[in-house]
Amino acid sequence: MANTEAARLSSEFLRHVYELPQGKSIDKCIQCGTCSASCPTSSAMEYGPREIIAALRAGVLEKVLKSNTVWLCASCYSCSVRCPAKIPFTDVMYELKRLGVKHNLYPPDTTNAVMARAFTEVVDKHGRNAETTLLQKYYLRTNMFKMFGQMNLVRKLITRGRLEFLPHTIKGIEGFRKMVAAIEKNGET
Amino acid sequence: MSTMDKKKFTYYPGCSVKGTNRAYDMSTRSVAGALGIELSELDDWNCCGATAYMAIHEKRAFVLSARNLAIAEKEGLELVTVCNGCYLVLNKTNKYMSENPQLQAEIQKALAAGGMNYRGGVKVRHFLDVIVNDLGEEEVRGCVSRPLSGLKVAPYYGCQISRPFGEIDDPEDPQMMDRLIEWLGGEPVPFALKAKCCGGMMMTTQPEIGVKLSGNILKCARDQGADCIITACPLCQINLEAYQDTINDAMGQDCSIPILYFTQLMGAAFGINQKDLALKDSLTPVEELLTEKVYNS
Ligand code: SF4
Ligand code: SF4
Numbered sequence: 001m002a003n004t005e006a007a008r009l010s011s012e013f014l015r016h017v018y019e020l021p022q023g024k025s026i027d028k029c030i031q032c033g034t035c036s037a038s039c040p041t042s043s044a045m046e047y048g049p050r051e052i053i054a055a056l057r058a059g060v061l062e063k064v065l066k067s068n069t070v071w072l073c074a075s076c077y078s079c080s081v082r083c084p085a086k087i088p089f090t091d092v093m094y095e096l097k098r099l100g101v102k103h104n105l106y107p108p109d110t111t112n113a114v115m116a117r118a119f120t121e122v123v124d125k126h127g128r129n130a131e132t133t134l135l136q137k138y139y140l141r142t143n144m145f146k147m148f149g150q151m152n153l154v155r156k157l158i159t160r161g162r163l164e165f166l167p168h169t170i171k172g173i174e175g176f177r178k179m180v181a182a183i184e185k186n187g188e189t
Numbered sequence: 190m191s192t193m194d195k196k197k198f199t200y201y202p203g204c205s206v207k208g209t210n211r212a213y214d215m216s217t218r219s220v221a222g223a224l225g226i227e228l229s230e231l232d233d234w235n236c237c238g239a240t241a242y243m244a245i246h247e248k249r250a251f252v253l254s255a256r257n258l259a260i261a262e263k264e265g266l267e268l269v270t271v272c273n274g275c276y277l278v279l280n281k282t283n284k285y286m287s288e289n290p291q292l293q294a295e296i297q298k299a300l301a302a303g304g305m306n307y308r309g310g311v312k313v314r315h316f317l318d319v320i321v322n323d324l325g326e327e328e329v330r331g332c333v334s335r336p337l338s339g340l341k342v343a344p345y346y347g348c349q350i351s352r353p354f355g356e357i358d359d360p361e362d363p364q365m366m367d368r369l370i371e372w373l374g375g376e377p378v379p380f381a382l383k384a385k386c387c388g389g390m391m392m393t394t395q396p397e398i399g400v401k402l403s404g405n406i407l408k409c410a411r412d413q414g415a416d417c418i419i420t421a422c423p424l425c426q427i428n429l430e431a432y433q434d435t436i437n438d439a440m441g442q443d444c445s446i447p448i449l450y451f452t453q454l455m456g457a458a459f460g461i462n463q464k465d466l467a468l469k470d471s472l473t474p475v476e477e478l479l480t481e482k483v484y485n486s
Contacts, residue, residue: 021288040386040402072398075240076386077352081360090353097244111394119241123253127235129204138393153431153472157209160470164208171233175303176256182302183252183295 006059013061013099020091028085029053035079035089045069049079049089052096065105070096071112114141122167127176130167195323198269198314199261200228201279203423204236205272210423212467216452217271217316219465223332223456224324228269232260238282239274241390251292252299254282259300259307267312269319271452273422277349279313284354315350317421317451318357321365329372334460335483336374342454343380343410343418343446344370347387347425360384366419366451373458378413382406387428396435403428404436407444417447417478419454426450430472447473457483 017023029050036048046067047055055064064070070093079089097113100106106113118137122130139146157163170176206214221228234257236242238250258279261268270276286293286309293309300307320329344366351358358365363384367377387406388399407429410418420426430448437443449471456466457479463469468476 019289019292021285040388041391041398044398072391072395074348074386074389074391075243076348076389077360078348078386080353081355088353094243094247098247101245112390113244115390115394116241116244120245123236123238123242128207129236131205131208135393152434156431156472160472162209162211162470168207170235172235172303175305176235177303179252179256179299179303179305180249183248183299 003059006062009099009103010056010059010061013056013095016095016099017092020088020095022086022088023091025085025087026053026056026092029087030085032084034082034084035087038078038082039073040076040078041072041074045072049093052092062105065096065100065103066107068107068110070100071106071110073097111142114138124177124180125169126167127170127173128168130164132163132165133167196225197227197266198229198319199231199264199266201231201234201237201257201261201268201270201275203270203272203275205274205423205427209427210450212470213271213423213426213450213452216450216456216466219461220320220452220455220459221316223459223461224320224328226319226324229264231257231264231268234260237275237278239272239278243278248292248295248299250278251282251285251296254279255286255296255300255307256303256305258282258309258311258313259305261311262307267314269314269316271316271421272424273315273347273349274424276313276315280354283309283311283313315357315421317350317365317369320455321369322357326368326372329369329455332459333373335458335486337370337376337454337458337483338374338486340375340482341378341414341416342370342375343378343413343415344383344451345380345387345406345410345418345420345425345429346384347420347422348384348389350421351384366421369451369455370419373455375454375458378410378415380410380413380415382409387425389424389428392428392432396432399428400432400436400439403432404440404444407433407436407446408440408442411444411446415446416482417449417454417475419449419451421451433473445473447471447475447478449473449475449479453479 042048073093238253370377388402392399
């Protein structure tokens with residue numbers, strides 16, 4: 001990626017982060033590593049939370065986006081509550097997820113991103129989530145065979161009457177869609 | 190607020206509680222009934238826009254939450270939820286709207302496009318907070334007819350109930366369920382992983398990570414000699430209860446343990462019949478445990 005593009009990515013990212021409550025505190029990171037030490041999934045991340053801020057400062061944010069890192073964040077908020085500089089790090093992770101999706105800079109096999117996208121589609125259509133529809137979409141787009149691995153669980157849920165097959169659409173779906181369209185028109189992706 | 194109003198709430202079940210986790214919904218309503226809490230379901234509620242949605246669209250997620258808050262505002266009551274994810278995002282929407290006037294204006298404009306309006310300030314509560322902090326020890330103990338004598342319970346809080354805001358409990362070492370278990374006559378075990386992440390959505394999308402995170406939680410509870418784990422969130426519940434065979438294989442040891450909602454445990458101690466708590470829905474031997482240790486003791 002050319003330098004100017006890298007700079008554009010960093011500035012777009014920072015503009016969004018600065019808009020968050022406490023977002024400006026990202027400039028005050030002291031690289032202490034408390035976030036990484038608190039993170040339940042950092043050992044599996046190519047870049048831990050502390051390294052993400054280091055990468056941002058080094059102007060190589062796109063490397064982070066292209067790695068497996070951001071979608072391994074489970075939004076547990078451990079980093080956020082412990083950061084001595086009060087950086088809302090979970091929100092930073094959210095920002096990175098959205099940035100990667102927007103610029104198509106995430107690894108194609110990111111199952112978490114596929115799931116999140118499928119989730120938004122189901123919700124946008126019905127106003128609510130529908131578990132069966134969501135899982136069908138997800139496994140169709142990732143690995144059908146993994147779905148068979150879940151059959152035992154599915155059977156158990158069915159015998160207990162815990163699976164609903166038909167999605168429920170909210171009554172006010174028209175108004176709901178208008179709201180979504182209105183916020184989108186405002187420049188929101 | 191009069192004492193009557195103290196017990197009246199608008200109730201936001203959330204998507205997860207309607208399908209797979211309907212036992213949570215049923216037991217919540219049963220327990221509320223016993224405590225004289227009036228829950229009226231939010232009219233035509235929609236998805237709150239939690240975690241997975243927020244990861245793709247931020248402002249849209251806020252609009253989704255705000256639509257629910259707008260409907261709740263008309264009722265004039267506090268909004269109660271039983272899901273940690275819903276609890277967090279509804280609160281976050283309130284907070285971010287109040288701290289960022291521009292965001293607030295954008296959200297209001299979007300709501301108006303769909304014929305709604307939200308002035309702001311509907312208080313969002315977790316049902317556990319209402320029980321422990323509004324009602325409290327005396328009222329809960331007053332309903333106990335079958336004390337959980339000798340039952341060792343590991344309270345699992347998960348992430349998004351006390352973090353990030355930490356307004357209702359300690360973000361690292363929450364206590365609400367520990368106290369509740371004592372009021373019910375049971376014994377809360379010390380539980381180091383009580384607020385560690387269960388893996389959330391990753392149990393489906395990255396099983397190797399989800400299995401490890403949830404596995405550690407089950408193992409920790411077993412090591413403490415717990416008879417069961419209670420949860421306060423539908424996603425935590427399904428992660429801990431549904432994959433125990435896989436977890437046992439991956440951990441190379443038996444980590445199986447009954448998993449139930451805190452409302453089911455309360456209901457048993459209140460002597461509410463098993464059907465109204467939907468104990469049969471469990472994927473772990475919850476019914477057997479409670480029959481032996483609570484209902485037949
Ligand atoms: S805990 Fe905060 S200050 Fe320390 S490295 Fe992480 S983000 Fe930076
Ligand atoms: S919120 Fe994400 S980055 Fe922060 S500790 Fe949790 S999983 Fe790690």
